[in-house]
Amino acid sequence: MQAKTAQETPRKAQIARLRQMMQAHDMRPEDALSGAAGMAIGFDAIDADLPQGLAGDALHEVVAARPGDFPAALGFAWHLAARFTTQFAEQGAAGEAHVLYGQTHGGVRDIGQPYAPALHQAGLSPTRLIYLDGVAPDDLLWAGETALACPSIGCTVLANPDSAPSFTASRRLSMAAANAARPILLVLGAAAQGAASAATTRWHICALPKQGWQVQLLRQKYGVASCSPASCSPAKAARGWAVYPARPVCAPQHNIPLARPHHLLHARQA
Amino acid sequence: MSAPPAHLTPDLPPPSFERRYLALWFPYWHTDASMVAHERAQPFVLVTQQQGGQRLAAANAAAQAAGLAAGMTLADARALVPCVQTAMLDAAASARRLRRCAASLQSFTPWVGEDRFAPQDGLMLDVSGCAHLFGGERKMLAEMRARFARSNQGAGVGLSMALAGTPGAAWGLAHYGGGQGDIIVPPGHEAEAVLELPVAALRLEAAQLDLCRRLGLVRIADLARFPRHEITRRFGALPILRMEQAFGQAGESVNPYLPPPRFQAIRNLAQSVTQIEAVQLLVDALCTTLAAQLHEAGRGAQALDLLLTRSDNARLRLHVPLAHPSADAAHMARLFAERFARLQSGFDAGFGIETLVLMAQRHAPLAPPQDALALQGRGRKSVPVAALARFADRLVSRLGARAVVRPVSWPSHIPERAASLQSLTIAPPDKQDEAAANDSPASATRPLFLLCAPEPIEVIAEIPEGAPFRFRWRRVLHEVVAAQGPERIGAEWWRQAMSASPDDTAHNIAGTRDYFRIEDANGHRFWLYRDGLYGRETLSPRWFMHGVFP
Numbered sequence: 001m002q003a004k005t006a007q008e009t010p011r012k013a014q015i016a017r018l019r020q021m022m023q024a025h026d027m028r029p030e031d032a033l034s035g036a037a038g039m040a041i042g043f044d045a046i047d048a049d050l051p052q053g054l055a056g057d058a059l060h061e062v063v064a065a066r067p068g069d070f071p072a073a074l075g076f077a078w079h080l081a082a083r084f085t086t087q088f089a090e091q092g093a094a095g096e097a098h099v100l101y102g103q104t105h106g107g108v109r110d111i112g113q114p115y116a117p118a119l120h121q122a123g124l125s126p127t128r129l130i131y132l133d134g135v136a137p138d139d140l141l142w143a144g145e146t147a148l149a150c151p152s153i154g155c156t157v158l159a160n161p162d163s164a165p166s167f168t169a170s171r172r173l174s175m176a177a178a179n180a181a182r183p184i185l186l187v188l189g190a191a192a193q194g195a196a197s198a199a200t201t202r203w204h205i206c207a208l209p210k211q212g213w214q215v216q217l218l219r220q221k222y223g224v225a226s227c228s229p230a231s232c233s234p235a236k237a238a239r240g241w242a243v244y245p246a247r248p249v250c251a252p253q254h255n256i257p258l259a260r261p262h263h264l265l266h267a268r269q270a
Numbered sequence: 271m272s273a274p275p276a277h278l279t280p281d282l283p284p285p286s287f288e289r290r291y292l293a294l295w296f297p298y299w300h301t302d303a304s305m306v307a308h309e310r311a312q313p314f315v316l317v318t319q320q321q322g323g324q325r326l327a328a329a330n331a332a333a334q335a336a337g338l339a340a341g342m343t344l345a346d347a348r349a350l351v352p353c354v355q356t357a358m359l360d361a362a363a364s365a366r367r368l369r370r371c372a373a374s375l376q377s378f379t380p381w382v383g384e385d386r387f388a389p390q391d392g393l394m395l396d397v398s399g400c401a402h403l404f405g406g407e408r409k410m411l412a413e414m415r416a417r418f419a420r421s422n423q424g425a426g427v428g429l430s431m432a433l434a435g436t437p438g439a440a441w442g443l444a445h446y447g448g449g450q451g452d453i454i455v456p457p458g459h460e461a462e463a464v465l466e467l468p469v470a471a472l473r474l475e476a477a478q479l480d481l482c483r484r485l486g487l488v489r490i491a492d493l494a495r496f497p498r499h500e501i502t503r504r505f506g507a508l509p510i511l512r513m514e515q516a517f518g519q520a521g522e523s524v525n526p527y528l529p530p531p532r533f534q535a536i537r538n539l540a541q542s543v544t545q546i547e548a549v550q551l552l553v554d555a556l557c558t559t560l561a562a563q564l565h566e567a568g569r570g571a572q573a574l575d576l577l578l579t580r581s582d583n584a585r586l587r588l589h590v591p592l593a594h595p596s597a598d599a600a601h602m603a604r605l606f607a608e609r610f611a612r613l614q615s616g617f618d619a620g621f622g623i624e625t626l627v628l629m630a631q632r633h634a635p636l637a638p639p640q641d642a643l644a645l646q647g648r649g650r651k652s653v654p655v656a657a658l659a660r661f662a663d664r665l666v667s668r669l670g671a672r673a674v675v676r677p678v679s680w681p682s683h684i685p686e687r688a689a690s691l692q693s694l695t696i697a698p699p700d701k702q703d704e705a706a707a708n709d710s711p712a713s714a715t716r717p718l719f720l721l722c723a724p725e726p727i728e729v730i731a732e733i734p735e736g737a738p739f740r741f742r743w744r745r746v747l748h749e750v751v752a753a754q755g756p757e758r759i760g761a762e763w764w765r766q767a768m769s770a771s772p773d774d775t776a777h778n779i780a781g782t783r784d785y786f787r788i789e790d791a792n793g794h795r796f797w798l799y800r801d802g803l804y805g806r807e808t809l810s811p812r813w814f815m816h817g818v819f820p
Contacts, residue, residue: 068746068794071719075820078718098658111818112721116677116689122718122820126677132665133673133691143665150661207793209751 039087041080046215056084057181058200059174064190065206065214070161071111072207075122076215077157077187082123084183085154097154099124100147102132102140106162110189137162141169148173148180155182161189164197171198288457290407291524292395292433293440294375299391300328302427303367306357310426313351316359317344327359331428364390374421377585378404378414383524387441387473394437394524403583407433411452437524438516439464442471442490461517465491472512478505490516533571534629535559542581542622549578549623550610554603556628561599570595570636574602579625588613590667593695594659595634601660608668662694671695683759685720685785685816715757715787717797717817724814727798734804734811737786741798743815748790755786756800781807787819795819 038053047053054060060080064073081099089097101114113133116126130153132143140158147153165173170186177184186199193204200221206214296302300316308314313333317324324344336351347354372382372393379400385392397410404410411431419425432443432453439460443453446467455463464471467490469482481504487493493501494513501509514520535556543549553576564571572595576588590605610617665674675691682688728742737753760782783799790796797817802808 066792068792071794071818071820075718078820108722111719113691113719114677115716115718115720115817116679118716118718119677121716126679129677130662130665130694131675131677131691132669133675135669135673139669143669146661146664150657152658152661207795209789209791209793 039083042083043215046217049217054080054183055200056087056183057178059170059177059184059186059198061170061186061188061197061199061202063188063193063202063204063218064161065193065204065216067190069206070159070187070189072213073187073189073203073205074111074157074159076203076205076213077159077185078122078124080183081155081157081185085128086123088154088182098128098130098152100130100132100143100153100156101159102135102143102157103159104137104140104162105134106189107159108134110161137165141165141173144173144184145176148176148182148184153182156184157187158185159187160192162191164188164192164195167196167198174198174200288435289396289398290401290433290435290457291437291440292379292397292411292431293385293437293444294393294395295385295388295430295444296391296427297430298328298330298334298428299368300359300361300364301330301333303364304357304360305363308355308357312353312355313338314355314357315344315347317356318359327361361390368393371418371421374417375414377417377583378410381524381526383526385441386525388445392441392444394441396524397433407454408452411454415452434463435460436516436518437522438473438512439518441473442467442516446471458518464516465489465494469493472509472516474505474509474512478509481505531629531631533560533563533567533569533633534627535563536628537626539624539626542624544619544622546610546613546617546619549619549626550607552626553606553628554599556626557602557606558599560628560630561597561602564597564630564633564636568636569630569633570597571602571630572632572634573630574605575627575629575631576606577625577627577629578623579627580620581622581624582620584620591663591671591695592659593662593666594656595636596660596663597636601663605663605667608664612668612670666694682762684762685716685759688716689720717795717819719820720797720817721815724799724816727813727815729798729800729813735784738788738798738813741788741813743796748788748792748794748796750788751791752789753786756784757786759783759785759799785816 038050039056040047040053041050062073062077062080064070078101081101085097085099114129114131119126119129132140135143137160140160144156144158147156164170165186173184173186188195199219201217202219204216204218206216208214301314302310304314304316310330311332313336314330315326315333315338316328318327322343326338326340326342326344326347328340329338333347333351333354336354338347338351338354344356368390372384375382375393375395379395379397381396383394383396385394397407401407401410404413411433415429415431418427418429430444430447430451432440432447432455434440434443434453434455435457439455442464443455447453453463469487469490469492470479472490472493474482482488482493485504490513493509498510511520515522537552537556539552543552556576560571560574570592572592574590574592576590578586578588580586588606588609590602590609592605596602662674671693674694676694677689678692679689680687725743729738730740731738735756737755738750740747740749742748781802783801784803785797785799788796788798795818796815797819798813798815800811800813802811804811
């Protein structure tokens, strides 16, 4: 009996030490929940469900719900990017904050190029935007990682309508984001739905006729833990995704000044 | 008494190093190198605006055969040859092309010189000791001519070449030797080769040539017959000097066209390397050397060029622009590492790389790093600017300068002209301009993404002038739920045409566009337009998709 406990104690200590190492390496749920870096999204309906805000040091995925929804997903991502950048500039350590927006050849083919006269609608200034025009998917991920190492980039948006990065690549990006304490947004087409990913949140965006977007927070890492932080053990969180209850969050029209402007004068009688 | 042994004969060639000069002359350089599309076999002239009207600046072979010459007024030329093709002379572009041409000739000799007597259409090369690399002088000239005809600058350009022991003889033979063949004068025979040429081949001044004509002196031989003091008394000292230079009795120097760069690091390898990793290591070392040179001079490189010479004399040039002047060796080395990563598939070392040259062609004073203590507020700000420049450099060296851009808006009501993509190396436009562009009333109704070119769509509209009822774009049918418009955008009447569908040249007739903002049954929003006013400009208007709203 005595011998058994004597054996067990070092093993427990070893496990505790290993956990500590893992925690030091990995993103700890406690950190994710501390909420210091979280940012309110700006749409009341969603913010009510995200009390701790959106983590500013993580990888977020915005996915088009249907094939035609890629521009809507981009609009939402740019909205987030503009807010992140404003927040970053307000913290003020790095002077002017730029936004990096990169898209693959597929993105250029599908939706064209960012149009400078309309950029301020999305809350971005053309002089603060660095745009990567049609690059290979691998180069896009490399550029994202490089951008995280540059202190002048407030937020990075990478768009690829054709394919999602591999799990390893997204893990790499999300670790780089955590190290740099800056956000990175990955905008994917409908083809990428259901791909394995290490992103902290995954959003599905769907354009609604004569209304705003339908924004759905499909998955959130450590999401369940957000209800009761104490019950979440690191091992459980590391095992995979905690799935947030999937349900539509309909943002009312007046809440989305960015992409759903008031410019439809007459609706055709159905 | 028997003859002395052969090795003691006194008529051995002098052991001194013979210099060889090659003169290149492009008789119709301006017209041949002109980028304006024209029929080469037909008369074609370039004109300049001068006092008293337009005058010819250059004429091609067909035009000169028809009696046209530089200096004529355009009206005279038209009277002589009514069908003559004309264009304005772009002297700067012509000079740029000649400079590129000179640079490409550096694979034959390191000493490509300018031709002081024909700076616009001639080159002078010092090819001493270079010919054996190509298997003899004749073969070198043939190779040069072949490579020149293949190059961008040289395709279809007339060229006459002359190789001689003095720049004067080479120049005279190239310009007045007759024909466009290659003339090679054996060493020591310059005088005989030149004597039969017209006196203009001596590079004299206009007044002296005029005097020669009045005295009936046609050939150089006529001039050379007179005693020297007679010539000097009538003409001054120049003709004698030029004659002596042509005959090899007086020296003459050739200035290099392209001065060697001030900052460069060279590495010649005893044994050639083929592996890209090895090249990369060598480049890292070169970067350190170059950075040290730059540091010492207080300069920062704005653009780096790496020249790799293969053992078969082929050259590979890697150009790396920098957003900010830099003398940071680690930064340079990283840029080249990324440039190599982009190159990986296209790298062909052949039988190995023998010489590496790293040079900074453009450089600027290096701003010393700001001391954070001295400038509390501004000092902090300078750090991210440098960081951003370094970041931009890395992006450019890996992705290419065309992929790393910034959207810019311009004051124009034509949607395509209101925006463009600009390289990051160009300074952004003023904040005021930006504010003015954002304040324009139209900008609130513009799509966030504009297609690279308007795409034709099939549209069913209720009435011809009205909004679409349903449309098919990229093989998907969209039912229109709501529409706003039209927003009528007219062509710029002061320009010829508003660029429309690229597949239809007939569209270049100025078309008015009616833009509609459309929402389909799925909630997707588009920006599309009808090209041409129904009834007035066209009876079957075509529709185009031009942008998407988020």
